[in-house]
Amino acid sequence: MNSHPPRPDSSACDAATPGESGSGDDGFEVAGRRLDSRLIVGTGRYDTMPAMRDSLAASGAHCVTVAVRREKLYDRSGQNILDFLDLDRYILLPNTAGCYSATDAVRAARLGREILRTLENPGQDWVKLEVLGDSKTLLPDPVETLRACEQLAADGFDVLCYTSDDPVTARRLKAAGAASVMPAGSPIGSGQGLLNPNNLRIILEYLKDDDPDYPVIVDAGVGTASDVAEAFELGADAVLLNTAIAHARDPVRMARAMGAAAAAGRDAYLAGRIPKRLYATASSPEEGVISSRPYGSQPVGE
Template identity: 50%
Template structure:
């Protein structure tokens, strides 16, 4: 998954989406509807017959706000030709400095939106208990952060994400903090089903090239996970056998 925010131009966004090979793109409903700077004409700039829209509730500080914006997002998707699109990336973020999601507000909004037929993809702290609770109320995925949004710090919550992956019966999406392809690969090597990357692509010197690199990192990480890594040992283990060698 990729996003649509923070690009220097609409052209760079379009090129990056193509280069990434992604199938799902997030759109900030409030910013599109208010024509916020950088979002003018965004909804019309993407071929929604080829890309699945993931409306998100970015900018919402309470559960009530997020529920209202999610409803607007569903209508926006319908207007753009995706009649069956009930997806929403749920963000409830009252903290303006660290942009950390509110676990209580997120759970409250998720419960209501699931009742209204939404496929809810909640953005959360890497909290295994919250992830399980959101799964139990019917969320389609859980989306734990790797590190704070846009920080490029990589995956600093690996231990908790590993627990979430181990226990989840829904897809796990590592969202936020990934800065380079090796970190995207790491998320996939851990067993994540998807990653969502926006800032690392949009703010790169060459966004389209970074998008392509991220795609390759994701593919490599997934293949490595399926292949199965060797056990980690405390001592060396020779790659060539000692039997059958020439005696000194």
């Protein structure tokens, strides 16, 4: 009765577990810390603190960045971000944003460490190092960044180092002791996405060549969810973003989209994309077509 060929062993399908843990965003390790999500999100530029809190939750992030600023001793606005961050849930990553010299960046890092130490947050000895060289483009100053990275690494910090997408600088920062190198996709807050994917490919190749677990995090420039997916498809270990969520029309929904894009992009990377080809290849069998024109033939007269 049954003339169909036997089905292949169905356990082959059951065994196809995506990623290592069944979810696209399987987490990763940086500076000896396990982060449950490959998305790191910033806490800046939200209209309100509750909007920030809800967006962080929707993103699924385990690590969030914060900045160190002067306390307004005399004219307080009344709200402190720490009242809106669940410190049992998030690892804080203090940044050195706004610093234009290695000296100032090292000071900001030490102040951030002091606050996290007294909060007993596990992020206390790491820092997102950012030393800017130009206020219009917010591009990093590579010389000062390298200098600060060396000093902070010697001072016991785990340095997650923001840099441009230049592969040579990235290699120098890794050699200087950065726990992670974090190339920008495009300028901070610009939403231009990944402007030079080839440079990011080269950075990933160079930094992971003899050290496949070395974490490379794409930081800055993300505009929408597809940018996040693209970064993961290139092989990035994580993506750090802020403005694309905070300034979306609906930040909570965009945060959710970013989390889904991280999972999708990571899964696609692990699955292995097909090579791009110039010409088509048929998805349906070439055998048994009800057509007078054989597959692959040119029409008469051409």
